[in-house]
Structure formats: structure tokens, C-alpha cells
Amino acid sequence: MVEYRKKDEERSESMKAKKTKRERSPQMQQVSAGLRDVLGMTQWRKEHPKATWVEIEAAVDERINQLRAQLIQDVVQMGESEEWSEIPQEERPRCVTCGKLLWARGEQTRWVPTNGGEAVKLTRTYGTCPTCGVGFFPPG
Helix, strand or coil: CHHHHHHHHHHHHHHHHHCCCCCCCHHHHHHHHHHHHHCCHHHHHHHCCCCCHHHHHHHHHHHHHHHHHHHHHHHHHHCCCCCHHHCCHHHCCECCCCCCECEEEEEEEEEEECCCCCEEEEEEEEEECCCCCCEECCCC
């Protein structure tokens, strides 16, 4: 019985440490109001009038994670428009093994997982090292 109380107290203290109590700014409230419709939460709430806190949180998390993944994908791709041949030589991707400039071998697409559980579609130039033959998909 004592062990149970001790663990419960530890969990309670841990929860207190993680809480961030603050009022949201008017700007954040405005963004939230706009996102409710964009993410379909207004309609979802009408369809689930008796949803619990946990269900609401899960529905919001699912939609926010999708939005987050799209935003990450958009921002990563913003800097990917130049061909390697158009980039100054000192800024071109290099082999992680020997440091030689990579040869461009065309674009390839990968799906990269995010912390939110969604995958981001990443298309970029794939390179090969002319010296050691290592293939390389440069990071973002």
C-alpha cells in the first residue's frame, strides 16, 4: 500500500513539472479558431458531441500531425530548387566517407518519418561518390 502511494506521488510530481500554465495570446486564439475549420474539427465536434477529453485530444493530434508533416515537407523543399551544377563548388554535397564532391545521379523520393508519426515525402537529388562509390541522399 505504501509503495502504491509513493508511485502515485511521483507521477503527480512529474505531471506538475510538465504543465505549462499560461494564457494563450489573442493571436494564438485567432489561429486556433481558423484551424478548427481548416482541420475539420468544427464538423468533427458536431459529429461527436459527447466526445471525451482523450478522444478530442486524439482527433486534434491526428490532424495537427498531418498539418505538421505538410509544413515540414513544404519548408524542406523550399531550399531544394537549385541543380547541383548551379551551386558554387564549395557548397555542393560531399561524400561523408572521403570528402570528394558527389556526382548527381537524378532525383529520388523517400518517405521520412516525423516525430508526429506522419511521413514526409522528400524528393531530392541522389549523389554518388566518384572515388569510393558510396551512394548518398543528402540531408535537409
